[in-house]
Amino acid sequence: METNELNAWFGSFQAIKNVSMKIRGNLTTAIIGPSGCGKSTLIRCLNRMHEVTPKARAKGRVLLDGEDIYSRDVDPVEIRRKVGMVFQKPNPFPTMSVFDNVAFGLRANGIRDEEFITKQVERSLRQAALWKEVEDNLDGCGAGISGGQQQRLCIARALAIEPEVVLMDEPCSALDPIATSKIEDLIFDLKERYTVIIVTHNMQQAARVADYTAFMYLGELIEYSKTKRIFENPEEELTEKYITGRFG
Amino acid sequence: MDVRNVYHRLKDASRYAVLTPDGRFELFCAALASAIILIIIMIVSYLLEGSIQSIRSSGIDFVIGSRWDVNRDIFGALPFIAGTLYTSAIAILIGVPISIGVAIYLSEMAPDWVRAPLGFVIELLAAVPSVIFGFWGIFTLRGFLRDSVEPALNDTLGFLPFFEGNPTGMDKFAAGLILAIMIIPTVSAISRDVMRAVPNSQREAALALGATKQEMISGAVIGYAKSGIFGAAILGLGRAVGETMAVTMVIGNKNSFSWSLLDPGQTMASIIAINWWEADSGSLYQSALIEIGLVLFGIMLIINVIGRILMGRMIRLREGAVG
Numbered sequence: 001m002e003t004n005e006l007n008a009w010f011g012s013f014q015a016i017k018n019v020s021m022k023i024r025g026n027l028t029t030a031i032i033g034p035s036g037c038g039k040s041t042l043i044r045c046l047n048r049m050h051e052v053t054p055k056a057r058a059k060g061r062v063l064l065d066g067e068d069i070y071s072r073d074v075d076p077v078e079i080r081r082k083v084g085m086v087f088q089k090p091n092p093f094p095t096m097s098v099f100d101n102v103a104f105g106l107r108a109n110g111i112r113d114e115e116f117i118t119k120q121v122e123r124s125l126r127q128a129a130l131w132k133e134v135e136d137n138l139d140g141c142g143a144g145i146s147g148g149q150q151q152r153l154c155i156a157r158a159l160a161i162e163p164e165v166v167l168m169d170e171p172c173s174a175l176d177p178i179a180t181s182k183i184e185d186l187i188f189d190l191k192e193r194y195t196v197i198i199v200t201h202n203m204q205q206a207a208r209v210a211d212y213t214a215f216m217y218l219g220e221l222i223e224y225s226k227t228k229r230i231f232e233n234p235e236e237e238l239t240e241k242y243i244t245g246r247f248g
Numbered sequence: 249m250d251v252r253n254v255y256h257r258l259k260d261a262s263r264y265a266v267l268t269p270d271g272r273f274e275l276f277c278a279a280l281a282s283a284i285i286l287i288i289i290m291i292v293s294y295l296l297e298g299s300i301q302s303i304r305s306s307g308i309d310f311v312i313g314s315r316w317d318v319n320r321d322i323f324g325a326l327p328f329i330a331g332t333l334y335t336s337a338i339a340i341l342i343g344v345p346i347s348i349g350v351a352i353y354l355s356e357m358a359p360d361w362v363r364a365p366l367g368f369v370i371e372l373l374a375a376v377p378s379v380i381f382g383f384w385g386i387f388t389l390r391g392f393l394r395d396s397v398e399p400a401l402n403d404t405l406g407f408l409p410f411f412e413g414n415p416t417g418m419d420k421f422a423a424g425l426i427l428a429i430m431i432i433p434t435v436s437a438i439s440r441d442v443m444r445a446v447p448n449s450q451r452e453a454a455l456a457l458g459a460t461k462q463e464m465i466s467g468a469v470i471g472y473a474k475s476g477i478f479g480a481a482i483l484g485l486g487r488a489v490g491e492t493m494a495v496t497m498v499i500g501n502k503n504s505f506s507w508s509l510l511d512p513g514q515t516m517a518s519i520i521a522i523n524w525w526e527a528d529s530g531s532l533y534q535s536a537l538i539e540i541g542l543v544l545f546g547i548m549l550i551i552n553v554i555g556r557i558l559m560g561r562m563i564r565l566r567e568g569a570v571g
C-alpha cells in the first residue's frame with residue numbers, strides 16, 4: 001500500500017498535508033505523533049472512512065495493489081472489504097451475539113453459505129485469540145464480555161472478511177496491561193497474513209510491535225523508517241524530541 | 249415505582265424542610281408530584297366504584313360476552329374490546345412501517361436543510377386536534393375510500409373475510425387508517441430520536457466491514473435501536489387504543505364485531521362517547537359504560553408500561569454496552 005501526496009480536510013481545515021509513504025506488505029507499521037497531528041485521519045483515508053465524516057474530503061492518491069482507491073470508478077465499499085479497521089473504542093454490535101458480530105462482514109458481503117460462515121467465524125476468533133474464552137458462549141451478547149474481549153472481538157470481526165490490510169487506531173488505549181499485551185502478541189502474529197498499520201500513543205508499544213514507524217506532526221509526515229532507526233538514531237530533531245519526551 | 253419514589257422524596261424532604269429554602273422547595277415539588285398520583289388514584293377509584301354495579305351483575309360475561317342489549321340489561325363488551333384491538337392493530341400495521349421509513353429518512357439520509365423542517369411538519373401533524381381528523385375522515389376520506397380504495401380491495405381481496413361486504417367508507421378500515429395517520433407523528437418522532445441516539449461508532453463499525461449504507465442501516469442502526477423502535481410502536485398503540493373522537497366519527501358505530509374491515513364497528517372509547525349522555529345516572533347501563541372505561545384504562549396501562557420498559561432497555565444499552 002502506498003500514499004502519494006495525500007491531503008485531507010475537515011471543511012477548510014487541512015488535517016493531512018502532502019503525505020507520501022510506502023507501506024510494506026506483511027509487516028507492521030506504527031504511526032506515532034502528538035495528539036491532533038492527524039494519525040487517525042491518515043489511516044481513515046486508507047480505507048475511505050475519512051469521507052464518512054460530514055464535510056470531510058481527501059485528495060491525492062492511495063495505491064492498493066497498484067490501483068488508486070480514490071479513482072472515480074472505485075466503490076468505497078469494495079475498498080473497505082480489502083482494508084479492515086479496528087477502532088480506538090471497542091464497538092461491537094451490542095444487540096448481536098458474538099457469532100453474529102463476527103459474521104456481520106461476511107453476510108454484508110453477500111456470503112450465505114452458513115457452513116462457511118461458521119468455519120470462518122471460528123477461524124477469526126482463533127486468530128484474535130478469543131476462541132477459548134467465548135467458544136461456549138457464541139450466542140451470548142456482544143456487549144456481555146469484558147472490554148479487552150470486546151476489542152479482540154472487533155479484531156476478529158475485521159479479520160473474518162480476510163482483508164489485505166488491517167488498520168488499527170489506538171486499539172489498546174481503552175485496555176488494561178494484560179489485555180494490551182494479548183493484543184500486542186496478536187498483532188505480532190497477524191503480520192504473517194496481513195499488512196498491519198497501527199496508530200499508537202505508546203512508544204514502547206510501537207517499538208515492540210512495529211517493523212516500520214512513521215512520525216507525524218501537524219498533519220505532515222516528518223520521518224518514516226525502520227522502527228529501530230527511529231528510536232535509536234532519528235534523523236529529524238523533532239522526532240528525537242518527541243520520542244525522548246522533550247516535546248513542546 | 250413512582251409512588252415509592254415520591255414517598256422517599258417526601259421523607260427526605262421533610263427531614264430538613266423546615267430548615268432550608270431548598271428543602272421547602274423540594275417539599276413543594278414533591279407535593280405537586282404527589283397530587284398527580286392522587287389524581288390517578290382518584291380516577292381509578294372512581295372507575296372501580298362506578299363499575300361495581302356492572303361487575304356484580306355481568307361478572308365475567310362482561311368481557312367474554314358479545315351481546316350488548318341495553319333494553320334487556322345484557323352487557324357483553326367483547327365486540328368493543330375486539331373493535332379497539334382490531335382497529336389499533338390495523339393502525340400499527342399501516343402506521344409503523346411508514347413511521348420507520350420516515351424515521352430512517354430523517355435520521356440517516358435527509359440533508360440538514362430537509363431534516364429540521366420535515367421534522368417540524370411531522371410534529372405539526374401531532375398538533376392537529378383529533379376532532380379535525382374526524383371531520384376530514386367524514387368529508388374527504390370517506391368518499392375516497394367508499395368509491396375508490398374499498399371497492400378495489402373488495403374486488404381483489406374480497407375472498408378474504410377481512411375485505412368482504414359493501415364498502416361504505418365509514419368502517420373499521422377508515423378508523424384504522426385515521427388512527428395510522430394519527431400515530432405516525434409520535435412513532436416516527438420517537439423512532440427518529442432512538443436512531444439518532446445510536447452512537448456513530450456503530451455506523452462506522454458496519455461501514456468499515458464493507459457494509460453498504462443500506463446494510464449499515466438495517467444491520468447496525470435498526471439492530472441497535474430495535475427495542476426503542478418497538479417501544480415507540482407500543483406507545484403508538486397506546487395512543488391508538490385510547491383515541492376517541494376521530495374514531496367515533498368515522499367507524500360507523502355498529503354494536504357488533506365482524507372481521508370485515510369494510511363493516512362498521514365500535515371501539516371501547518367510541519361506545520362510551522356515543523352513549524354516555526343517553527345512560528341514566530346510577531343505572532346499570534351507565535355502570536357498564538364505566539366498566540368499559542375501566543377495562544380500557546387497564547389495557548392502556550399495560551401497553552404504556554411495556555412501551556416504557558422497552559425504551560428503558562434501549563437507554564441501558566446506550567449507557568452500559570459500548571464502553
Ligand SMILES: Nc1ncnc2c1ncn2[C@@H]1O[C@H](COP(=O)(O)OP(=O)(O)OP(=O)(O)O)[C@@H](O)[C@H]1O
Binds near residue numbers: 015
Ligand atoms: N470531525 C472533525 N471535524 C473537524 N476537525 C477534526 C475532526 N476530527 C479531527 N479533526 C481535526 O483534525 C486534526 C487531526 O485529527 P486526528 O483525529 O487525525 O488526530 P490524531 O493524531 O488521531 O489525534 P489523537 O492522538 O488525539 O487521536 C485535529 O487537529 C483535529 O482537531
Ligand SMILES: [Mg+2]
Binds near residue numbers: 039040041169
Ligand atoms: Mg486519533
